[in-house]
Amino acid sequence: MIELNKVSFSYNGSPVLDGVTFDVGEGEMVAIVGPNGAGKSTLLKLVSGLLKPDSGNIKLTFNGRVCQPHRLSRKTAARLVAMVPQQNPRNAEFSVEELVLSGRYSQSGFWGYEARDRRIVHQVMESCGLGDLAQRRLNELSGGEFKRTLLARALAQQAPLILMDEPTTDLDLRYQEEILHLVKERASGSRCLLAVMHDLVLATRHFSRIIILSDGRVYADGAVEEVITSENIRRAYGLEVDVDWHRGQLVLIPKGKGRI
Numbered sequence: 001m002i003e004l005n006k007v008s009f010s011y012n013g014s015p016v017l018d019g020v021t022f023d024v025g026e027g028e029m030v031a032i033v034g035p036n037g038a039g040k041s042t043l044l045k046l047v048s049g050l051l052k053p054d055s056g057n058i059k060l061t062f063n064g065r066v067c068q069p070h071r072l073s074r075k076t077a078a079r080l081v082a083m084v085p086q087q088n089p090r091n092a093e094f095s096v097e098e099l100v101l102s103g104r105y106s107q108s109g110f111w112g113y114e115a116r117d118r119r120i121v122h123q124v125m126e127s128c129g130l131g132d133l134a135q136r137r138l139n140e141l142s143g144g145e146f147k148r149t150l151l152a153r154a155l156a157q158q159a160p161l162i163l164m165d166e167p168t169t170d171l172d173l174r175y176q177e178e179i180l181h182l183v184k185e186r187a188s189g190s191r192c193l194l195a196v197m198h199d200l201v202l203a204t205r206h207f208s209r210i211i212i213l214s215d216g217r218v219y220a221d222g223a224v225e226e227v228i229t230s231e232n233i234r235r236a237y238g239l240e241v242d243v244d245w246h247r248g249q250l251v252l253i254p255k256g257k258g259r260i
């Protein structure tokens with residue numbers, strides 16, 4: 001569904017991505033990890049069509065039709081790609097329900113939102129734990145509540161491709177797990193999920209394929225236990241760690257540091 005071929009990108013002449021190549025197939029769920037400034041958010045913006053590669057190309061395939069994301073109209077892009085940004089302005093005039101409903105814009109017809117759109121919005125708000133907050137203004141939400149509202153808007157879009165930039169930041173432990181389960185359930189089948197994950201432990205628990213992006217390049221790409229090794233973490237993050245697995249869960253212990 002996603003194909004990146006030697007994609008490079010710079011901001012005002014400063015290179016950020018350099019020859020990034022990978023494919024993600026239908027039904028696949030992939031986590032992108034890597035140090036700050038590696039180019040992860042920029043990569044998602046390129047895949048969503050908000051930015052255009054300087055060189056190389058990105059192809060998205062939906063139902064046998066191939067497109068380049070930066071060439072899509074805004075409405076078509078929103079029908080195909082749902083993006084949960086890392087940050088989003090909070091417009092105090094909007095309620096939670098109104099923002100989530102705006103996720104239905106690309107699917108709505110000539111007459112605007114219909115009963116079906118409102119039904120989907122209510123279901124999604126309930127499943128994201130937002131039922132009681134529907135009428136709350138966006139500027140009156142906690143960081144985690146606002147993040148769940150952005151996730152709910154993306155799920156309401158029902159797009160085949162879901163892109164998420166650090167979806168669990170600001171969420172407490174319970175919602176980190178619940179939201180990841182929910183998004184994965186929605187993304188299964190013919191959809192596809194690409195998520196930038198800050199937390200390596202959560203990434204390894206929820207995704208079977210991980211891409212490490214470091215210094216604008218794909219440093220490693222593959223199954224969790226192949227990719228998350230002390231050698232890869234040392235080289236990509238510049239941190240000496242012992243990598244251990246306890247009952248299938250990742251345990252990272254920085255070397256030479258005891259309890260502080």
Ligand code: ADP
Pocket residue numbers: 011012016034035036037038039040041042043
């Ligand atoms: P990551 O998500 O891995 O932390 P980003 O893609 O956000 O990395 O940023 C990669 C690099 O590009 C960083 O050095 C960042 O400062 C720079 N950058 C990000 N956005 C812009 C922008 N709009 N203009 C100029 N530089 C930017």
